[in-house]
Amino acid sequence: MDDFIAARSQMALSLGFHIIFSCIGMVMPFFMAVSHYKWLKTNDEVYKNLTKAWSKGVAIFFATGAVSGTMLSFELGLLWPKFMDHAGPIFGMPFSLEGTAFFIEAIALGFFLYGWNKLNKWFHWFTGMVVGVSGLASGILVVAANAWMNSPAGFDFVNGKYLNIDPIQAMFNKAWFSQALHMCLAAFTATGFAVAGVHALMILRNRNAVFHLKAFKIAAVFACIAALLQPLSGDISAKDVAKRQPAKLAAMEALYKTEKPAPLLIGGIVNEKDKTVKGAIKIPGALSFLAHGDFKAEVKGLDQIPENEHPPVAITHYAFQIMVGIGTLLLLVSLTYFFILFKKKALTEKRWLLKLFVFAIPLGYIALEAGWVVTEVGRQPWIIYGIMRTKDAVTPMPGIAYSFYIFSAIYVSLSVIVTFLLYRQIKMVPILYNKTEQNDN
Amino acid sequence: MKEVVITFLCMAILLYFLLGGADFGAGIIELFTSTKNRSKTRKTMYQAIGPVWEANHMWLIIAIVILFVGFPFIYTTMSVYLHIPLAIMLIGIIARGTAFVFRHYDAVKDDMQWLYNRIFRYSSFVTALFLGIIAGSLISGHIDPQATDFYTAYISGWLNWFSVAVGFFTVALCGFLAAIYLIGETKEAHDKRRFIKKAEFMNIAAVVFGAMVFIAAQRDKIPLIDWVFKSTVGLSAIVLASLSLVLLWYLLIKGKTKVLRILAGFQVTMILLAISYAHFPNFIRLKSGDAISLLETVGPEKTIYSLGLALLLGSVLILPFLGYLFYKFQKKEE
Numbered sequence A: 001m002d003d004f005i006a007a008r009s010q011m012a013l014s015l016g017f018h019i020i021f022s023c024i025g026m027v028m029p030f031f032m033a034v035s036h037y038k039w040l041k042t043n044d045e046v047y048k049n050l051t052k053a054w055s056k057g058v059a060i061f062f063a064t065g066a067v068s069g070t071m072l073s074f075e076l077g078l079l080w081p082k083f084m085d086h087a088g089p090i091f092g093m094p095f096s097l098e099g100t101a102f103f104i105e106a107i108a109l110g111f112f113l114y115g116w117n118k119l120n121k122w123f124h125w126f127t128g129m130v131v132g133v134s135g136l137a138s139g140i141l142v143v144a145a146n147a148w149m150n151s152p153a154g155f156d157f158v159n160g161k162y163l164n165i166d167p168i169q170a171m172f173n174k175a176w177f178s179q180a181l182h183m184c185l186a187a188f189t190a191t192g193f194a195v196a197g198v199h200a201l202m203i204l205r206n207r208n209a210v211f212h213l214k215a216f217k218i219a220a221v222f223a224c225i226a227a228l229l230q231p232l233s234g235d236i237s238a239k240d241v242a243k244r245q246p247a248k249l250a251a252m253e254a255l256y257k258t259e260k261p262a263p264l265l266i267g268g269i270v271n272e273k274d275k276t277v278k279g280a281i282k283i284p285g286a287l288s289f290l291a292h293g294d295f296k297a298e299v300k301g302l303d304q305i306p307e308n309e310h311p312p313v314a315i316t317h318y319a320f321q322i323m324v325g326i327g328t329l330l331l332l333v334s335l336t337y338f339f340i341l342f343k344k345k346a347l348t349e350k351r352w353l354l355k356l357f358v359f360a361i362p363l364g365y366i367a368l369e370a371g372w373v374v375t376e377v378g379r380q381p382w383i384i385y386g387i388m389r390t391k392d393a394v395t396p397m398p399g400i401a402y403s404f405y406i407f408s409a410i411y412v413s414l415s416v417i418v419t420f421l422l423y424r425q426i427k428m429v430p431i432l433y434n435k436t437e438q439n440d441n
Numbered sequence B: 001m002k003e004v005v006i007t008f009l010c011m012a013i014l015l016y017f018l019l020g021g022a023d024f025g026a027g028i029i030e031l032f033t034s035t036k037n038r039s040k041t042r043k044t045m046y047q048a049i050g051p052v053w054e055a056n057h058m059w060l061i062i063a064i065v066i067l068f069v070g071f072p073f074i075y076t077t078m079s080v081y082l083h084i085p086l087a088i089m090l091i092g093i094i095a096r097g098t099a100f101v102f103r104h105y106d107a108v109k110d111d112m113q114w115l116y117n118r119i120f121r122y123s124s125f126v127t128a129l130f131l132g133i134i135a136g137s138l139i140s141g142h143i144d145p146q147a148t149d150f151y152t153a154y155i156s157g158w159l160n161w162f163s164v165a166v167g168f169f170t171v172a173l174c175g176f177l178a179a180i181y182l183i184g185e186t187k188e189a190h191d192k193r194r195f196i197k198k199a200e201f202m203n204i205a206a207v208v209f210g211a212m213v214f215i216a217a218q219r220d221k222i223p224l225i226d227w228v229f230k231s232t233v234g235l236s237a238i239v240l241a242s243l244s245l246v247l248l249w250y251l252l253i254k255g256k257t258k259v260l261r262i263l264a265g266f267q268v269t270m271i272l273l274a275i276s277y278a279h280f281p282n283f284i285r286l287k288s289g290d291a292i293s294l295l296e297t298v299g300p301e302k303t304i305y306s307l308g309l310a311l312l313l314g315s316v317l318i319l320p321f322l323g324y325l326f327y328k329f330q331k332k333e334e
């Protein structure tokens, strides 16, 4: 394997791995806080057990998220030293603030996990909220750093030198808001559907239905609200991309020729050699509308962009299709769920709805990974859009392929173990939480 | 602001050595504990470091973020020429961090525990060893950016007598810190005696490896003796460290466990100070005889200003919270 490809693959793998755990770390504390709040208000033991059961899951995920994040902060240098040499001082601001947010999160988590029966109960609840809020804040900050790579700001690039560096301006670059908003919603959608789905499965199997129904409801409401907002925020993102990264937009839609008005392609097989797309459904004018809010507007195609600045079209296009397809599907699931809630139908009787949620367990995460592929692969060949090419940033050290193999093996084994642990955690629910009290922590 | 940022960097590195080090040490101690006492050691350890272990590791991240934001050249030089030891240390961090949590949170306690324990112990050892190797390499003067062959560029920078000796020295120090820390965490006289034994053992190991470090320095032509004995600060630090060792053993016999911890921390701090003071603010010594200095590679002014501000603001938010965490979970012991 070529070292450059190995470095890219290792980066993608590490990020793709970390993002799953960080999303759980960002979102689960809010689910727990709701359940915890209900316990404090109603004194219903089930909510207390639910909070504890979730918090054990979260502890497993948090540790995995933290070590994979530590890994990433080294990897930026291990794999992309020339990028970090210039970018560090410019886009580092969010990372240093993020340090603070992480720290607070870690401390608050210490309080929360070990604070049962030791702290004032509302202070204890509050520490749980702090975990969630600081997790969300760190998510937003890191995404702002990534947004800077898509939309560089806060410096002047003169003759290959980076002058007049202003880290604050770099942080509030043009892309940060749309990306951060979309990312936060994605975290809620993905984690919400995954959690709701797992509990739906337990209800279907008739295991501790009271416990799992309460869990299901909390997660499903968060998930469905987020899924309703997701396409709206995605539309903001798309308009944003059209403005700042026309090459990415063209790749997302496999638009080889500039068109006015431009049709939206759904599906289709991309042939990168002949620059054609076969078998796609065309919706006339829809892309013009998506990108510019006007059915007749012109959309820049790849023909207006130098060949050596084209991103990989097929991957970007397929990934975008997957994300939007799943987004639409989850939107429909959410609408159905709210309709049933509105009609006040008993959920346990709607087994098909629960089955739908079980089906949706992995979908949110698939969309999330696909979305990142759109953003990151669609930025290629640039690491800093329009400023530095990815291949110029890679480490001079040979043999990165081995590093890639080793880390892949580690990530695969970690995923297997975490899944296994979670499976056990869920399987043990009847034993651990059916009794009135159980051992602490 | 430069000074603020550098102070925070040194603080973060020091705290990582002390707190993270004690954390690695706990695994190292477990490695050197006889099978029949292991489960007890494990329990004491979990109670001791469970609530704070996550926070301990933040110091590493703070240090790394300060480096890549404020001193990118140092960060990238390390990343390129110490790629291999850094990657190994990272694998260690991943393995021990996850194993530690998995073994506690696994809902079923069965044979998997055996696996988690193994991983935790060995990776604690490896992580501490490579942390030391990296620290040693930074000052060993073997890093060579002009190198043209793979071995000189990516291997001999860290695989040399001095760096490896510092690695083992670090392992012993970590074990020592952890043993001292654990003495105060257990109530049973029998266990106390066990941890005191461990502290003795690690202390002797530290002295032996400390001597090795000097021998290796001599062999690799590193002026370690000059740094330590020819500068007033270096010398006083070593004298204080030795004096506190005497005091430490006296207190150990008296059973004053809380002061012990402070003293052990103080001792390690003095050792680090003695080694690093003479060439501060140089951060990396190169084979060519040049050095990369913190002051000369500091990032652009606005960046440093915002970074410093973020750090100050962060500590105002964090320190009271962190202090309360330690306080709250210390108090339960009494």
Ligand code: HDD
Pocket (backbone or CB within 6 Å): A150, A175, A178, A179, A180, A182, A183, A185, A186, A187, A189, A190, A230, A231, A233, A234, A235, A237, A238, A239, A241, A323, A324, A325, A326, A327, A328, A330, A364, A365, A367, A368, A369, A370, A371, A372, A373, A374, A375
């Ligand atoms: C649950 C996950 C999820 C779902 C259902 C969607 N997205 Fe998404 N999308 C993401 C998760 C995501 C993401 C992983 O979070 C990305 C990657 C970078 C980012 O900011 O968000 C993303 C990026 C992203 C981008 C690129 C932004 C950029 O590069 O700056 C666009 C244009 C869209 N999305 C558009 C949409 C549309 C029109 C959707 C319609 C339903 C949609 N997304 C659903």
Ligand code: HEM
Pocket (backbone or CB within 6 Å): A018, A019, A021, A022, A023, A024, A025, A026, A061, A062, A063, A064, A065, A066, A067, A068, A069, A070, A071, A072, A073, A076, A102, A103, A105, A106, A135, A136, A138, A139, A140, A142, A143, A146, A183, B054, B057, B058, B061
């Ligand atoms: C969009 C991408 C990212 C998001 C949303 C995100 C979010 C998070 C969150 C919420 C956590 C808390 C851990 C948890 O709760 O499990 C975390 C941990 C961490 N992340 Fe990320 N992260 C992202 C990418 C990155 C990148 C690129 C880096 C490094 C440069 C990084 C560095 C870290 C570090 C060092 C930690 C550990 C902090 C700790 O110990 O608590 N993250 N991340």
Ligand code: HEM
Pocket (backbone or CB within 6 Å): A008, A009, A011, A012, A015, A016, A018, A019, A076, A080, A083, A142, A143, A145, A146, A369, A372, A373, A376, A377, A379, A380, A382, A383, A390
């Ligand atoms: C966590 C969510 C993220 C995912 C899933 C993700 C995914 C990816 C993927 C798939 C690539 C490889 C692209 C290619 O080479 O074709 C990549 C590259 C990269 N990403 Fe991200 N990314 C995420 C967030 C971030 C963030 C927050 C940062 C930095 C602040 C970042 C920095 C980088 C860098 C430096 C590269 C390598 C250079 C490049 O290929 O352009 N990523 N990422």
